[in-house]
Amino acid sequence: MTAIELVVLDMAGTTVRDDGVVEQAFQRAAERTGVADRMPWGDALQYVRDTMGQSKIEVFTHLSGGDRVAAERATAAFEAAYDEIIAEQGAEEILGARAAIEQLKSDGLKVVLTTGFAPVTRDALLDALGWHDLVDLALSPVDAGRGRPHPDLVLTALLRTGVSSVQAVAVVGDTASDVLSGRRAGAGFVAGVLSGAHDEAAILGAGADAVLPSIVDLRETLAARGLLAPVPVS
Template sequence: MTIELVVLDMAGTTVSDDGVVERAFQRAAERTGVADRMPWADALQYVRDTMGQSKIDVFTHLAGGDVAAAESATAAFETAYAEIIADSGAEEIAGAGDAIRAMKDAGLAVVLTTGFAPVTRDALLDALGWRDLVDLVLSPVDAGRGRPAPDLVLTALLRTGASAVDAVAVVGDTSSDVQSGRRAGAGLVAGVLTGAHDRATLTDAGADAVIDDVTGLLPLLTARGLVAAPALVG
């Protein structure tokens, strides 16, 4: 089986994070009182451990299962993230845009996935000028459940018409990204070292390979014979 579809995470994988997600979580927790539910050091560690998951799921845990508080905190997170991006802008991981274009030129469908709500996701796309770069962009609300569930990957497969789950490559910087790919049955699951989790964490989560950054993905697929030969011409 050759790879037909690449499913890429956003923050930490294709979009530079630089602590923005953590700062947005802290602002939201402070503004909504969720930060009072547990010591912030413990809350921050949980945020780091669950990076890549749906924000409503993370806040539900931080709020001790209080769904209303979690919904309020999630809305505050989206506002805080937008504020930070408005102040400092958004940057791609070095070479990410060109890497995605190279994948498209190689005949691959490319889908971006994220734990962000659509409003935050779309603000990032606009800031980067990526609206027309990929085939599809998905948030948990578009798929059912967020990571580490397989829903985002499987929705990407269904919407792009990939022929089988083992024709999908999943790439991300967190253990949740890797677990999502594994649970979906993806043909290749790769971790990248540009985001939240280190090589050992990604490997322990089940990554088939760990690469420095997303620019190494197409060479990896080529080296493993997972890109159809006609797509490599040129």
């Protein structure tokens, strides 16, 4: 059994509280760019929920009926709307997330945050939380090639941190897309958390090895499965 060297964590819904902010931003963007006129909003909202965690431009491409130009315009509007809401409401971590990440780091693990947001929104969240120095790296789809559910974000995290193998990677997120991304990358351990968008059935259906109440439970789960290497004594 390969010990975990790298933990790849999703942001909104996994380490950062969402509280419907993503849905609000989608709705504002859809209304401002006319995407909301292309299908009933109830249907569009369900698609947004089903595809949580995926690259936002891919979601808007579907909602725009394949119109890539409209999707790019709507994605820019989404990022602006998300930034507005964060400015209005602030950003909060999932309870205990920072401490959980600090513990993983003290165990000698590398930690990378991944998201479907563009870098400008990702960095605004990190600024609001004061997390730039907390993790080794934060990645958006543009940094990797493709967003979730493709494996690119996980594999880019592996390459940039220099860990030994994909079996030494743990992937954790709150959506089926997070789980699929980890599975397709060949990660040694893939878990879902119930602090965000998708329920246990959706997470298990995507192939998760475990479903956890929140990110706070990750370290104990890794330890119980024998996936934590002993920390060298200095």
